Amino acid sequence: DGGITQSPKYLFRKEGQNVTLSCEQNLNHDAMYWYRQDPGQGLRLIYYSQIVNDFQKGDIAEGYSVSREKKESFPLTVTSAQKNPTAFYLCASGDLQNEKLFFGSGTQLSVL
Amino acid sequence: QKEVEQNSGPLSVPEGAIASLNCTYSDRVSQSFFWYRQYSGKSPELIMSIYSNGDKEDGRFTAQLNKASQYVSLLIRDSQPSDSATYLCAGGDSGTYKYIFGTGTRLKVLA
Numbered sequence: 001d002g003g004i005t006q007s008p009k010y011l012f013r014k015e016g017q018n019v020t021l022s023c024e025q026n027l028n029h030d031a032m033y034w035y036r037q038d039p040g041q042g043l044r045l046i047y048y049s050q051i052v053n054d055f056q057k058g059d060i061a062e063g064y065s066v067s068r069e070k071k072e073s074f075p076l077t078v079t080s081a082q083k084n085p086t087a088f089y090l091c092a093s094g095d096l097q098n099e100k101l102f103f104g105s106g107t108q109l110s111v112l
Numbered sequence: 113q114k115e116v117e118q119n120s121g122p123l124s125v126p127e128g129a130i131a132s133l134n135c136t137y138s139d140r141v142s143q144s145f146f147w148y149r150q151y152s153g154k155s156p157e158l159i160m161s162i163y164s165n166g167d168k169e170d171g172r173f174t175a176q177l178n179k180a181s182q183y184v185s186l187l188i189r190d191s192q193p194s195d196s197a198t199y200l201c202a203g204g205d206s207g208t209y210k211y212i213f214g215t216g217t218r219l220k221v222l223a
Binding site: 031033035040041042043045048050058090094096098099100101102103104105106 | 120144146148154155156157158161200202204209210211213214215216
């Protein structure tokens with residue numbers, strides 16, 4: 001069953017804590033992306049990666065970090081430096097040939 | 113000007129009518145455009161892509177692209193209550209593999 005798997009579905013962060021959101025895809029896509037969505041807002045790009053071991057900052061990278069050690073995986077760490085982390089986080093992967101972007105089911109992060 | 117701009121709505125149409133959703137874009141956006149449907153609390157789902165001027169039809173959906181006017185639209189024929197959702201317009205960021213999203217238009221189809 002092909003697709004993009006995000007986990008966990010819900011995540012709670014304590015102040016000063018780093019948390020990691022998982023994203024795995026088995027679509028054989030080269031590109032992967034992390035977006036943040038706030039209520040009533042559009043999607044804002046945090047980080048993206050076009051190839052293993054390489055990634056670029058998006059529009060709102062401060063307070064976040066990523067890694068791309070495997071083609072299938074692109075985890076996002078929300079660090080304690082991100083002072084307003086409550087949001088819906090969406091991972092996506094893209095076929096660079098036809099430029100289509102597909103999303104995982106999302107992770108809702110809240111602050112305790 | 114925002115790179116990809118949409119009216120936030122809500123756009124209300126009666127069941128069975130045609131819903132027309134519009135999106136304008138700036139010079140930064142390339143020639144590939146996408147429409148996503150997002151239900152509340154769920155992730156966006158790709159419903160249409162369009163790359164060249166003109167119309168592209170897929171079932172009840174028609175995407176229209178006018179490069180001269182920097183305008184892309186989505187028509188939903190025979191609208192159903194299940195079409196009630198937020199529709200996101202997205203375009204490719206020229207020269208990169210990034211995608212730029214509008215803030216979405218909320219559609220309400222009234223039974």
